[in-house]
Amino acid sequence: AALLTGCGGDGDEGKGGGAADGGQITLRIGTFGSFGYDDATGAKLYAEYTKAHPNIKIEESNVADAQKYWDTLKLRLSRASGLADxxxxxxxxxxxxxxxxxxxKWADLGTLGGAD
Structure with missing residues (x-):
């Protein structure tokens, strides 16, 4: 089981405008193993989300090996660079x-509002 949590990234890297200006948003998600969010599993959660939010594009970066993912995540957290949203x-x-x-290194997304 896993928990998705937000973390401070390393900037938008020119990925587009924010929600405030109505621009296109690219949401980068880092996962490991098989989360079942993508079309390949039949869940189609990303497709459903982007259909409901057409200004958001989702880019998933997946690492098959959970230990390798964790080791890389720790390194990226320590450097505050290379992180997904x-x-x-x-x-x-x-x-x-x-x-x-x-x-x-982590942001509590619950403090940003909109959780209702």
Whole structure:
């Protein structure tokens, strides 16, 4: 099982405008293993979301091996570079990821409003 959580990225890298100006938004999502969000699994969650939000394009970056993903994620967090807008996190790593060494690397999306 995993938890999707937002993290501070390294800028928009010229990916387009924001929601405030009605521009196109590219949402980068980092996952590992098989999450079942894409069309290949039949869930089609990305397609459903982008249909409901036509100004949002989703780009998923998937690493098959969970340990390799975690090792790379830790490195990217420490550098605050190369991160997706949303990073999947294995439940077993939550304590380490949110502990004192990395707590400031994550953003609590619940504080941004719109969660109702």
């Amino acid at each position: 949303i990073q999947a996190l294995e439940v077993g790593y939550i304590a380490e990821a949110t502990g004192p060494a990395m707590a400031d």
